[in-house]
Amino acid sequence: MSDLSKIDNRLLNDIQKRIDSNSLRTLKTGNSLIDFCSNDYLGFAQDEELKEQIISEIKKLRRIGSTGSRLLTGNHSLTEKLEKNIALFHDAESALFFNSGYEANSGLISTITKRNNTILYDELSHASLREGIRLSNAESFSFKHNDLSDLENKLQKISEEKFIIIESAYSMDGDICPLKEIVELAEKYSANIILDEAHATGVIGKNGEGLAHKLNLHKRIFARVHTFGKAIGNNGAVILGSEILKNYLINFCRPFIYTTAPNLMQVIAVDLAYKKLENSEQHISRLHVLCDYFKNTISKYKHVRLLPSDSAIFSIIIPGNEEVKLAATYCQNAGYDVRPILSPTVASGSERLRVCMHTFNSENEIKRLCKLIESITEFIERDKANVL
Structure with a gap:
């Protein structure tokens, strides 16, 4: 009990600090x-029409639960079909479904980057991107928000394999990244771009394909992450990239390997939302x-x-x-x-x-x-x- 009391006191002290600074988070x-x-x-x-379509399709299912990870019993033809449809929608070679944008971002970065790599990330990057950076073995440096000069200055000093991590639209300020210029810098200095399109999905582009697609830069980006918790009205995410990237993540990405697969209700809901997005x-x-x-x-x-x-x-x-x-x-x-x-x-x-x-x-x-x-x-x- 004494150990528990010490832990409780430590937790309460941290909570009290939040209360004192008017920064305590609560659920509503x-x-x-x-x-x-x-x-x-x-x-x-x-959307009532979308809801009715989802209910109608769910009723046709023999099962609704995942039953396991995708490498065991949780993979389903509907999930694979959805991945192909989303890849086609965003004009990507492949798509891999994750249970959340947080898992997709943190899993992608921590899996792809290695000890001798360097990560450059925008200082306003989302917590999920920062978590992936924290979990990786790569060296990392932030650059000033949307500052091309600061980014180039840092790129010039790196000789090893490097990654640039940015967002299409930043969730706290709402501004857009200078993607065209960043792509040009990445190609000049042989860097790989990881682009979080969470707040651009369904919002930017003719049918909401995202910023990279709108600017016709999507083929020049290593990986794009599109999430379903914003304009799509659901939850989950996909990582878009090459077939090589997809196969690598299936084999080495721990948040993908060791988690229960998305349930089929979620898969159907996302699929129908994307069909609606097309029009x-x-x-x-x-x-x-x-x-x-x-x-x-x-x-x-x-x-x-x-x-x-x-x-x-x-x-x-x-x-x-x-x-x-x-x-x-x-x-x-x-x-x-x-x-x-x-x-x-x-x-x-x-x-x-x-x-x-x-x-x-x-x-x-x-x-x-x-x-x-x-x-x-x-x-x-x-x-x-x-x-x-």
Whole structure:
């Protein structure tokens, strides 16, 4: 019991530090507020027609459970068919299904990179990418966010095999990477690119094929990761690359080998979502129209500090955990589901409200939210000035 008590005390001390810094994370269930928070950019997660199609197909199954890993009893013709269809959609040689984007990113990086390799990663890379880097035996260095000069300066100093790890759209700031220029640098210095397309899937490109495909750069990238937890409205991910890469991961990627296969309900749901995506050009276009409307509307307010964004993610900087939590509470009390992003998730002083656009949001909802955010930020600024 004494050992348990010591452990409990250590855990409680760490939790208390989070409480003291206003950065404690807690779980909340769903609500009936107007959604400006979720990653359901195209509304697929709540699409009634899609839901009925999924239910209809599930009823035809003899079994629904995975029953084991894919190297044992968990592989299924539906899963292999889905991988082929997704590879075709994104114009890739092969696709390998993972249970989550986190598993795909961390598994890919930790498996592919070796002790004598060097990883260069954008300083705003997602935690799943950083986890893969941490688990790898490679040497790693960050480069300044979207800074081509800093990236090239580091590439020049590396002679061994190297990898550049970037995202199409960054989840905290919402900005887009300069992919064309990074591809050119990678080819100049013989580096391999791993591109996380999580927030570009279903959002960027004519039918949501992603940034690499839109710019016709996809054949020049070593590996792309497309996830299903955002615009696809489900969960899971695929790694796109060569057949050699796929076979290598099947043989050496521990998060793929030693985990239960995705269940067939998930496989069917993702497959049908991709079929819907094939005919969603107008749907995606509407999302972009709403994003532009939000940017144009909120830019009229002088107290709002909006970070540049070319995705469906927008960040309004409100420094301080206490202040940004207060701002989010005001939004929620007014009926809008907007969440605060606290430090240490983002750097201290860059805490923000994170606003996500969806095809089901209306212009009137957006206009009212922008006006509300302006009044909140003005109040916080005035309150701080009075304290000083």
